[in-house]
Structures are given as structure tokens and as C-alpha cells.
Amino acid sequence: MKALILVGGFGTRLRPLTLSVPKPLVEFANKPMILHQIEALKAVGVTEVVLAINYQPELMLNFLKEFEKKLEIKITCSQETEPLGTAGPLALAGDKLIDGSGEPFFVLNSDVICEYPLKEMIEFHQSHGGEASIMVTKVDEPSKYGVVVMEETTGKVEKFVEKPKIFVGNKINAGIYLLNPSVLDRIELRPTSIEKEVFPKIAAEQKLYAMVLPGFWMDIGQPKDYITGLRLYLESLRKKSSGKLARGPHIGGNVLVDETAAIGDGCLIGPDVAIGAGCVIESGVRLSRCSVMRGVRIKKHAYISSSILGWHSTVGRWARVENMTILGEDVHVGDEVYTNGGVVLPHKEIKSNILKPEIVM
């Protein structure tokens, strides 16, 4: 079985992290974002994954060689020379997705984190016999999104309504599709939107069905949602494989710590924290609701909350880092410095306080 992951463009919303690595390779819960999806696909029997990209193919290709071997799944790239939207890339990768077996193929949006109930989705697709299945997820404020209006019992999709002004439903497109090869005949090789052009046609023919995604869902393409997504993910991890979470007197709530990280005495870590490979957390440090990337050193008595610390950065003694502070790669926050929402580009030193959210270039 095959799958396409829509990786897309420049990842500008996740800057400054994406100034150092392309977005799919930015770690989420200590694992490259795209690996969460590739592993879920492998688990359900996908043998080949195509990444639809339009930026930095060399970096992606190096990463892929490594993971092809480790995971034993074939990974290739399909590179757009012009942005093709959300459907165009399927046409571009057409040859790789169809193999004559007639099997449907998955399409995933690379920014999505969820439980990936792909086995259930295959069964759902087989049972309704339509041409395409899409996952939808319930949200509180549907008016901000594209709402999928569906028949509740069968899941048959009636229509899509972009940012509805009156209430038409509260399910939105979760960015996970299972499509029959015939869908490719509907897509031309040009910039095309799957939600605005392709799915409405399939829905009009009564061949599009929606399944409500069980469990959590988050689009982690921007820092605030990344942090919220981490909380949801760790919560889900606690229910499914709590053995992976850290335990100990210095841990409170859900915390993930790489085995090569070192944590000093007197720390209080959690809730909702991920600490990456090779990190050093010195004694007396408080961490909550934050992501600490590979190779970071946090010095004594520092306090960090609701922030992301980029690879190989350091936070000084008694520093206070909070409120969506995002440190890019190799950023060094001086001792006793305060940052309230500073967004710092790579290779910088922060020697004075950042009192209100701002970009430091």
C-alpha cells in the first residue's frame, strides 16, 4: 500500500526553528515530525511513502536514506517546481501512487499530529465502498475553518462550507485521506485545492465519506499549537504506553525524556515537557509546558514555561523564559536574563531582558 505526505513549502510559521531544518525534520516529542506519520503508515502495512516537497530536497533526501534503512519502508520525494496546492502534488506523484493493484492510497498533511487510526480508516473505506474517505475532527470554533457537512449515520459527505457564518456543523477536515486510484483521474497537474475543487465534486456524486477522528488532533505548524499539541500527545501516550513517560520524584504530570539526557538534583519537570537527546538540565531547574531540543543545556535554578528551546541552545542560571519564547538553534540566554515571548533567530546571544514579545534577529 502507498501513501503521500504533503510536506509543502518553507515552514515560515515555524520559524525560527525552520531556519535550521526543514519543517518535517523538526522534532516533536523527541522525534522528527514526519517520522510520527511514517511510523503510523508502516504500522498499517504501507510499503512506500512519497513526500511531496518543494523546498530543500537535499536535506530531506539525506534524512530519508537513514530512515528508509531503519524502518524498512521505501521513501521517495516528489518535488514540485511550482507550488501545486493541496491536490496538484497528487497528480505529480501519480505514477508512484498507482501500482495496478487497485488499492487505495493514503494522503496525509505533514503538520498534523493525532493518533492515526489508519487501520480503522481502511475498514471504514472498505465498508462504505465509496471513492474517497476523509478524517474529520470536531472543533469548538468551526467558523474559523472549512466545515464538512455530513450525514451523521453513514458519514456520507454532503458539502464543504468555508468559514461558515451560521452553524452548519462542527467537523473540519483533519488532513488525512484514503483515496481510490480513480481520484487521480480527477486532478490536473496544476495548482489545485483538494478541498475546494476535488472533494466537492466527489461529494456531489455521493462518493465521499467522512470518519470522525477518535482522540486528539492538532495542526502543529505554528509554535502555540505545537505546545498545545505536545500536551495532547503526551496525554495520549499516557493512556497507550505510559512506560515511555518519565517517572521520578522530580517529575510532575506527563513528561518525555530522552535516555541520553541528564537531569540534576532538585529539579521539577512537567507537566507537558519533552527533553531531547543529549540535553543537560542542571540542578534546581523548573520546566513546564515546554519542548527542549537536542543538545540544550539549562543551567542551575532556571525557570522555563510554555516555550521551545532550539537545538544546542543554552539558558543561563536563574534565567526566566516564558510565554511562547522560541529560541532558534544555538541561542544563548545569559545568566539571570528574562524573556517574555522573545522569538530569537539562530546563533544569537541574549544578554539583556526581553520584556514583551518580539523577534530578535
Next chain:
Amino acid sequence: MKALILVGGFGTRLRPLTLSFPKPLVDFANKPMILHQIEALKAIGVTEVVLAINYQPEVMLNFLKDFETKLGIKITCSQETEPLGTAGPLALARDKLIDESGEPFFVLNSDVISEYPLKEMIAFHKSHGGEASIMVTKVDEPSKYGVVVMEESTGKVEKFVEKPKLFVGNKINAGIYLLNPSVLDRIELRPTSIEKEVFPKIAAEKKLYAMVLPGFWMDVGQPRDYITGLRLYLDSLKKKSPSMLATGPYIVGNVIVDETAKIGEGCLIGPDVAIGPGCVVESGVRLSRCTVMRGVRIKKHACISGSIIGWHSTVGKWARVENMTILGEDVHVCDEIYSNGGVVLPHKEIKASILKPEIVM
């Protein structure tokens, strides 16, 4: 004869331009910054240039192969594994700088733009017979810099005073040195400052002489000084090689236009403008005091002043771009948009006006 160019680090002050290229390869007056210096060195007989770098060696090395062949000069890199300051890199590159000839070698700071009177400097060095020569330049506000206190008639340096509170002189270090090989014996392979540790010792032994730099001088390592430097450079070009400047009814003041650029009707270009290869300037455009990098398209009736437009960007019809707006690579300012000092990272679209200076990430 040999030379070392101190290229240094991340070029963060010249972001967002340096998010696309390492600083020495950012174009200044339509030529990579470092090429201005390499050409000046070649012109006086330097056969080997060593670049002391600590960032992105692969990108630099590719560029070098290109220019080694074109210029017929040997170019190598000396890569610091830790930042070595302004003197340490000389120790690191020691073997490359000394040959048995006993000849002195040049050391240049890569951010400096000037007329590079290197032949005069060699003559000066021979005539005083000291161990080291340094270029100094006159500035209006010496208290912001390190001032070089010297004997006016001979140029013999008495001492260096960092940011003097009282007036001690108005000559500062211009970042161009000519050093005897024996200077290398004074420098250890560790982070060292040439101004604070090495030169004061040589001055105390009365072996350091300073020559006042004729013509203009500018440290173009940050956007504001880059724009001022362009004015000074084009001014100098008018005196030395006026045929390199553009002429025509739509040109005012000093303007340099690459031969592959196109300019439409009814434009008014200048003063102090550089337009790079492959640029398209549509009709009715007003440009003043700005740099337009390779591959930029400026649409009809736009007005740009005091700004830098990065590679392959576009500026829309009737757009107004001014006051130190810096567009990174591949930035697209839409029609009729106003940008007052917007600093825009690569691969962005500006669809709404930027009313006051801010970073757009």
C-alpha cells in the same frame, strides 16, 4: 605574497540577507562582498588568499572554486572550530601565511569597503621598516570606536584607546593590516583580540605604524551602513572609472546597472542605486538610494528608496518601499502596498502594509 581575510561568523547583523548566503557572498554594488577585496589583493600581486571562516564552509568552498579559476589566484579556507577572535585565526592559518620569502602578508576584515590603496601601503611598510602597518581612517565620532593614537608625521602608533571619553584623536582602525611574519610568533592559538592584545604590544616596542586611509571607508556589515557605503563606493567609482556607471535620460546621480538588467520607460533611477543581473524594472518606476539584487522584478509605478531588495523578490505595482526596508530572498510585495522599514525574511508575501519598522518572519 599572501593575504588573510577575516570572514568570521554568522553575519547576523546583515539578516535577512545572510539567511540565504554567507555574508562574504552577499553582493555589494553587484559583486560579492569578498570579491571586492580579493580583486584588490590580486591587483597588487597577492598570489594566495586564505579565508578565515567559522560558518558554512561548503557554500564558501563552492564559490571559491568558481573564482579561483576566473581570477587566477589561489583561495583556501581556514576553518575555526571555536571562534578565535580577531587574532587567533592568524595563528590557525600560520602555515599558509608564511613561506620562506619572509615577505609581509595582508590581513583584511571582510566587512570593509574602501579604495584599498594596497600598493601605497606596501611602500609605506617598507619605508618605516617596522614590524606591522595598519590603515586608520578618520571618523566624526571617535568615542564610539577604538581610537589609534599616533605620531602624525611618522605614523608611529603610541597606543590604542577603546571608546575614549575625552578626545585623544579621531583615527580608528580601518581593518586593513600588513604584517611581518614575526607577528605570528606573538599570537597564540586561542581566542585573541588583535586590537587589545597583539597591537598594543607591538606599539609598545615602537614597531607599529599607521597610515591614514585615503578615500572612503565603510563597514558594510549592517543594512544602514551598507546603503551609505554604496553611496561612497559609487562616488569613488565616478572618479576612477566613470564608464562603469549607467548613463541615460532616466538616470540621475551615480547608478550602476548590470548589463543583463532591463529598465522600462519613464523610470527615474538614482542617485546611489545598484541594479543586479537579470533584474526587470518596469515602466514608471522610481528608485533612489537602494540596492536591487539579482533577479528582482519591480512592477510599474513603484517607488523604492533607502532599501535593499533581496534576490528574486518582486515589488508590486504602485508599491511604496522606503526607510530601510530590507527584503530577503524571494519576498513578494503586493500591488499598492506600503512598507516603512519592514525587514522581511525569505519566502514571504507581503499583502498588508507595514506602517512602522518591524521584522516579518
